[in-house]
Amino acid sequence: MSRNKELWLAILCMLLIGGLYGLVTIWYREVPAASGLFGHLIGVLGFILMLMTELLYSLRKRSRTARWGKMSDWLAFHIFTGLVGPFMVLLHSSWKFQGLAGAVMLMTVVIVVSGFIGRYIYTAVPRTVDGAELQGSMLEQSLAEMDAEVKRMEIFKDSVAEKEQEIRLKVEELKKEREKLQHQVGSLARARRRLAIWHTVHIPLGMALFTAAFIHIGAALYYATLLH
Amino acid sequence: MNKRIGCLTSSGLISALVTLVIMIGFVLAQGYELFSPGPLSSQAGTPLGGVGSHADIGGECSQCHTAPWNKTSMADQCVNCHVYIADQLADLNSLHGIIFRNNLDIACRSCHPEHKGTFAPLTVLKKFDFPHDNFGFSLNKHKIIWNGKGLKCQDCHNSDFYNFDMNSCKTCHEQSDVHFMQTHFGNFGSDCLGCHDGLETYGKSFNHDDESFKLTGKHAEAICTDCHTDAQTKLDLQSAPQDCNTCHQSDDTHTGRFGITCDDCHTPDGWKPAKFDHNLAQFKLEGNHIDVECKLCHTDVEYQGTPQECGQCHEEDDEHKGELGTDCGLCHSAKGWKPSTFDHAQSTYPLTGEHETVACEDCHGNKIFKGTPTNCFACHAINDKHNGFFGPDCSACHNTGGWLPSTFNHALNRFPLTGAHVNLACTRCHSNFNYQAASAVCASCHREPVFHAGSFGTNCVTCHTTTNWFASYTGPHPSFDDHGGINHEGAACRDCHTVNLISATCTKCHDSNNPDD
Numbered sequence: 001m002s003r004n005k006e007l008w009l010a011i012l013c014m015l016l017i018g019g020l021y022g023l024v025t026i027w028y029r030e031v032p033a034a035s036g037l038f039g040h041l042i043g044v045l046g047f048i049l050m051l052m053t054e055l056l057y058s059l060r061k062r063s064r065t066a067r068w069g070k071m072s073d074w075l076a077f078h079i080f081t082g083l084v085g086p087f088m089v090l091l092h093s094s095w096k097f098q099g100l101a102g103a104v105m106l107m108t109v110v111i112v113v114s115g116f117i118g119r120y121i122y123t124a125v126p127r128t129v130d131g132a133e134l135q136g137s138m139l140e141q142s143l144a145e146m147d148a149e150v151k152r153m154e155i156f157k158d159s160v161a162e163k164e165q166e167i168r169l170k171v172e173e174l175k176k177e178r179e180k181l182q183h184q185v186g187s188l189a190r191a192r193r194r195l196a197i198w199h200t201v202h203i204p205l206g207m208a209l210f211t212a213a214f215i216h217i218g219a220a221l222y223y224a225t226l227l228h
Numbered sequence: 229m230n231k232r233i234g235c236l237t238s239s240g241l242i243s244a245l246v247t248l249v250i251m252i253g254f255v256l257a258q259g260y261e262l263f264s265p266g267p268l269s270s271q272a273g274t275p276l277g278g279v280g281s282h283a284d285i286g287g288e289c290s291q292c293h294t295a296p297w298n299k300t301s302m303a304d305q306c307v308n309c310h311v312y313i314a315d316q317l318a319d320l321n322s323l324h325g326i327i328f329r330n331n332l333d334i335a336c337r338s339c340h341p342e343h344k345g346t347f348a349p350l351t352v353l354k355k356f357d358f359p360h361d362n363f364g365f366s367l368n369k370h371k372i373i374w375n376g377k378g379l380k381c382q383d384c385h386n387s388d389f390y391n392f393d394m395n396s397c398k399t400c401h402e403q404s405d406v407h408f409m410q411t412h413f414g415n416f417g418s419d420c421l422g423c424h425d426g427l428e429t430y431g432k433s434f435n436h437d438d439e440s441f442k443l444t445g446k447h448a449e450a451i452c453t454d455c456h457t458d459a460q461t462k463l464d465l466q467s468a469p470q471d472c473n474t475c476h477q478s479d480d481t482h483t484g485r486f487g488i489t490c491d492d493c494h495t496p497d498g499w500k501p502a503k504f505d506h507n508l509a510q511f512k513l514e515g516n517h518i519d520v521e522c523k524l525c526h527t528d529v530e531y532q533g534t535p536q537e538c539g540q541c542h543e544e545d546d547e548h549k550g551e552l553g554t555d556c557g558l559c560h561s562a563k564g565w566k567p568s569t570f571d572h573a574q575s576t577y578p579l580t581g582e583h584e585t586v587a588c589e590d591c592h593g594n595k596i597f598k599g600t601p602t603n604c605f606a607c608h609a610i611n612d613k614h615n616g617f618f619g620p621d622c623s624a625c626h627n628t629g630g631w632l633p634s635t636f637n638h639a640l641n642r643f644p645l646t647g648a649h650v651n652l653a654c655t656r657c658h659s660n661f662n663y664q665a666a667s668a669v670c671a672s673c674h675r676e677p678v679f680h681a682g683s684f685g686t687n688c689v690t691c692h693t694t695t696n697w698f699a700s701y702t703g704p705h706p707s708f709d710d711h712g713g714i715n716h717e718g719a720a721c722r723d724c725h726t727v728n729l730i731s732a733t734c735t736k737c738h739d740s741n742n743p744d745d
Contacts, residue, residue, distance in 0.1 A: 014670055029378055034265070058233040100251070100262045204243030211247040219263040223289065226296035 006076035010083040017042070017084070020203050034094045034101070035224050046088025047213060049110070053082040054206055068130045079119065086112050107209040109115050116201045259287030266343040269350050276309045282350075292342075306336045312516045323390065340555025341568035346593035349390060351381065366426035369433070393419045415453045422461040431463060445496030503655045504531075511536045515562030532614060575670040577602045581628025588708045613661045681728035 024038050025031055031055035061071065086108045093105050113169040184191075232441060235244075249673050251390070252263045268690065270283035285291045292305050307314040313336075316324035327334060340350050360367045368437070370379045375596040381389060384396045397420040402409045403657075415437075416423065423430045436443040443450070452459075455475055459465045473488030486493070493504040506513040506520075511534070513520075523542055526534050538547065539554025552559070573578040577600075579586070590608055592600055605620030618625065618636075625634040636654070638645040641664075657673055666672070671686035705716075716724070724732040734741045 023364075054235065055233070058235070062233055096266060098266060099264050101265060200239060203235070203237060204239045207240040207243040208247040210235070211244040212251070215248075215251060222296065223263060223293050224265075 006080045009025050009084075010080045013080075013084045013193055014087045017088060017091070021108075032091075034092055034096070035220075038092060039092055040225075042088045043092030046085045047091075047217070049081040049085030050089065050213075051210075053078055053085055055212060056081075079115070082112060082115050100212060100219065104209065104212045104216050107205065107212060111202070112206045112210055114198070114205060118195075118198045118202055121191065121198050260289040263289070264343060269344070269348060270346045271350060276311075301335075303336045319373050319608040321362075321671060327359055330359050330362055349382075360426070363427060368426060369428050369431070370426060373400060387637060392421075394418055395423075406706065415457075416688065417460040419460060423459075425462075425464060430462065441468075443496075446498055447496045481529045482531055513562075516561045516564060548594050548597055551596065554557055578627075582629045600726075614663055617663050645694075648687045648697065679725070679728045681730040683729050 021032065021038075021042070032042075034040070034043060057074050060068065060074045089108055090105065093101065096102070097105050235241075237525040249288065251262065268286045270281045272280045273653055282627055289578065292302055294300050294302060294305060296468075307317070313324055316322035317328055319325045320329050327339075340351055341348075343407035344352075373379050373383060383400060385392060386396070395418070397417070398409055398413060423562050428434060456465055456468050459468065467474075471488055472490035473484075475485070476490055480490075481499075493502040495503075502522075522531075533543075537554050538556035538560075539550070541555055543550070543554075546556070547565075555691070557569040560566075561569070577615070588597075589595065600606075603620050604622035604626075605616075608622055609616070609620070612622070613631075625636040626632075627635075634654075637651075652665075655661075669686060672694075676684070676686060678681065679714070719737065721729070724734065726733055726736065
């Protein structure tokens with residue numbers, strides 16, 4: 001749970017919003033129209049969440065001066081808004097996927113899928129506790145420190161017999177960690193390459209989505225909301 | 229910032245630009261269809277300006293949509309084509325005229341949505357924004373129909389909203405209760421709108437107690453058609469007669485004899501108990517009559533023309549067996565048979581004196597009042613102390629003031645009373661009330677006095693009269709004729725006969741009994 005808490009939280013939020021949507025549907029005996037009060041509300045809120053998804057994590061990631069919160073938390077928030085926002089926009093569509101609005105919805109789905117893929121590529125790159133990417137030399141240094149610690153522990157284990165079990169477990173844990181780190185060192189170049197490619201696709205997709213979304217909003221305001 | 233954020237990267241900006249170009253390309257190639265939320269209706273109507281359906285102007289958004297800053301509204305655009313609607317808006321009695329008169333903020337699209345699909349209906353009156361009330365029928369009670377679903381316009385109007393087939397009422401309502409609807413149609417006809425206005429004025433929610441004629445008692449159990457016969461319109465229902473007779477004429481057991489205002493005696497709680505005020509009738513109920521059951525006098529539920537003569541009801545319990553006639557009231561009152569108040573003075577035998585206090589049955593044994601003999605002896609034979617000697621006519625001597633004093637006329641008798649006899653009490657001569665045995669001989673009462681010394685017998689009248697007991701003897705004086713005769717110088721008998729008549733003395737006048745002295 002704690003490992004993917006943003007995912008579970010997003011699912012919980014989506015269930016709540018979906019339940020509310022269901023109640024409104026039952027109450028009015030029809031699917032809430034995109035142009036209705038409820039449809040508009042979830043559309044506007046969903047789009048704001050999507051904008052937050054697009055901007056906040058990106059700004060924090062690139063800022064050197066304003067380092068509010070840990071990067072990993074910002075990523076969790078990015079994932080949360082990146083799931084809940086599109087879900088609300090999906091409900092806003094009233095299940096009609098035609099014209100520009102349909103295209104925007106389709107792009108939203110694509111970018112969410114892209115985000116899931118990016119999430120797994122991201123974890124392949126070793127990072128510091130606050131989520132900053134580790135450099136190759138730093139990895140080598142970490143490996144050397146681990147080897148020294150294992151050696152020191154094994155010596156310590158022989159001298160303190162009563163703590164033998166505890167020390168042996170710690171050593172095994174260190175060895176596993178070391179093995180993972182070693183694997184990351186081996187695939188670091190490949191992972192970075194994948195992440196770069198993913199960024200190349202994900203960012204333009206996002207921009208295309210938001211461009212289309214803004215045009216959709218403009219057209220809706222022109223043709224529907226502001227019509228008289 | 230170490231790097232530009234994603235949206236400002238070259239790939240991001242290029243992507244946005246490409247997206248924009250693609251859209252412009254779409255617009256240039258296919259018009260503004262790109263922004264359409266759905267296909268326009270292809271339902272063809274009478275062509276207006278060469279346009280058969282909205283689908284014909286698909287992509288030409290400006291045909292309907294105006295810019296927010298434009299003064300003309302989308303509704304103006306509608307009536308630009310649908311000119312007849314503009315005409316209706318000017319006519320406040322037309323469909324659209326009524327709608328807009330009562331809903332100034334209503335727009336065409338409130339009822340006529342578009343972009344819902346090629347075959348989607350162009351008139352959708354969801355949530356009853358349509359002011360149906362203005363057309364004489366509220367949809368207030370029709371939000372949900374018999375199957376629990378919401379009412380659709382087509383349920384009543386099919387596809388023609390301008391007309392309404394009342395058969396659709398029957399068709400739909402039969403789904404919930406076919407028997408009721410068939411009966412209802414049979415009773416009230418098929419002009420549903422004649423009575424029903426959707427507000428349930430005369431439907432399930434109708435409360436008859438809100439009307440001038442409240443349904444109470446048995447009336448609450450009646451069905452509508454019991455009173456509202458042949459009602460086909462609301463006016464028929466409202467003008468149902470409220471007088472009792474119209475409905476109850478057929479079951480009026482009095483067959484109209486008591487008029488048409490049943491409620492003078494009855495209430496809606498039932499025909500019984502009735503509360504007829506008999507005191508308003510000719511025959512007022514008093515005394516024991518108050519507690520008598522109606523049917524005892526009014527047999528066969530016949531209340532008018534009931535005979536008022538006592539005998540009509542009391543014939544069976546007339547203890548006089550009819551001999552005193554039928555007017556019991558002459559003697560009796562409604563308070564009871566007793567005490568009766570017969571005025572004997574009006575009869576052939578008025579009661580006077582002691583008779584006034586005599587109990588009726590003393591004379592009228594066996595309660596037979598007629599033909600009772602009026603002769604004294606009929607009653608007094610048993611207590612006739614004369615044992616019939618004086619005959620049956622007691623009144624010859626007595627009156628009703630009492631047996632005594634009696635007034636027997638002795639002069640008519642063989643022994644007329646004269647002189648001192650007149651004032652004698654009867655019993656001086658008639659002892660033991662025996663009047664027959666009394667003798668007329670003087671000696672039966674007057675025994676011979678010692679003074680006579682048996683010299684004169686019993687025939688007193690020889691010397692005495694009833695007026696003067698003193699004797700006036702004029703006969704020969706035995707042995708004294710020679711001595712001055714019987715008058716002897718005016719001497720009375722007792723002057724000489726001081727003891728009795730057979731002895732005499734002279735010494736009362738003379739010095740001795742010797743005549744010579």
